[in-house]
Amino acid sequence: MARKPRKSGGEPTIALINVVFLMLIFFLVAGQVAPPLASDLSLVRTAELEGRAPPDTLIIRADGTMEFHGEPVQSATAFAGTLPEEMREAIRIVPDRELDARTLVGIAAELRGAGAESIRIVTERGLE
Template identity: 35%
Template sequence: MMAFGPIPRRKRGESIVPMINVVFLLLIFFLMTAQITPPEPFPITPPEAEAEPAEAMPDTFYIAADGSFAYETARDRAVFEALRGRAPDAGPLTIRADADLPASVLATLLPELAASGITDIALIAGAP
């Protein structure tokens, strides 16, 4: 009978579990610190103001230079119906209008907003 020596043991490699933990922690960190906002529906050049420009809020009513409207997923005249479904205690509606939009268009829009139940608005303007 032939006697064999003890079976050689393989060296155990480095564990990658700590590296995986670090990668997941970094992923969670970046996801938690990132500001995830939907893209603006069309490019807006805000009017100039003396203060710092404000960031667009998720509850924003957009008005393009050509008079096009956008609110969430609604476009043009459908935005007024979408605004009727807005919570009354949601705070002021943020309006982000293009700098080339005539003020008369914005002025005629305010009664329509009031008819939709929006009486508190905040107009976003950019810095020079």
């Protein structure tokens, strides 16, 4: 006589329950890491702010012309030479969106050659 095959002991549901329980504990703990904001706090709205360059920044137009405080700048070397020593630590530039990347890199290299320790590019942050 042929023996009937034994049925398997069933699916290991205990392991699945353990995993789900551990995930539940993890999310309960992780959810408490950041405390909620105070209910009476109202956040600042920046949607209607006028976009303009911060003070003391070198503005570079799409055609490569530069200006500082509304005055034209002939070259990046001349601009860096007129700055006080403390402003040369971090020169901030605001390039036009249409400015060629090679032109931007060239101006940055010229600023570094004129003694700028670091160059920071100021951009518009989109919150969409």
